[in-house]
Amino acid sequence: xxxxxxxxxxxxxxxxxxxxxxxxxxxxxxxxxxxxxxxxxxxxxxxxxxxxxxxxxxxxxxxxxxxxxx
Numbered sequence: 001x002x003x004x005x006x007x008x009x010x011x012x013x014x015x016x017x018x019x020x021x022x023x024x025x026x027x028x029x030x031x032x033x034x035x036x037x038x039x040x041x042x043x044x045x046x047x048x049x050x051x052x053x054x055x056x057x058x059x060x061x062x063x064x065x066x067x068x069x070x
Contacts, residue, residue, distance in 0.1 A: 006050060018042045028064030031038045036068070043068075 006008070011028055020040045022031055035043045047068045056061055 002057075005058050006056055006061050008060060011050075011061045011064075014046060015040065015043065018046065028061045029067065030065045032068050 006014075008028055010023055012024075012026060012031055015031055015035055016022055018035075020031070020035045020038060020043075022034055023060050026034065047065050050057060050067050051060075057065065
């Protein structure tokens with residue numbers, strides 16, 4: 001069984017599904033900064049879920065998620 005890795009595009013799309021207003025070219029760190037500033041509901045739960053499976057995250061996504069709480 002192969003699981004898809006969460007890359008920058010997947011991450012941005014998941015945040016947009018929560019209602020985040022993000023530029024199409026926003027990197028994961030920018031996405032985190034913007035959703036925090038926008039106060040998007042549900043982001044904390046998404047971050048927790050994604051961090052529970054760190055092996056499925058591309059490094060730049062994992063790094064941005066870990067920075068969410070700092």
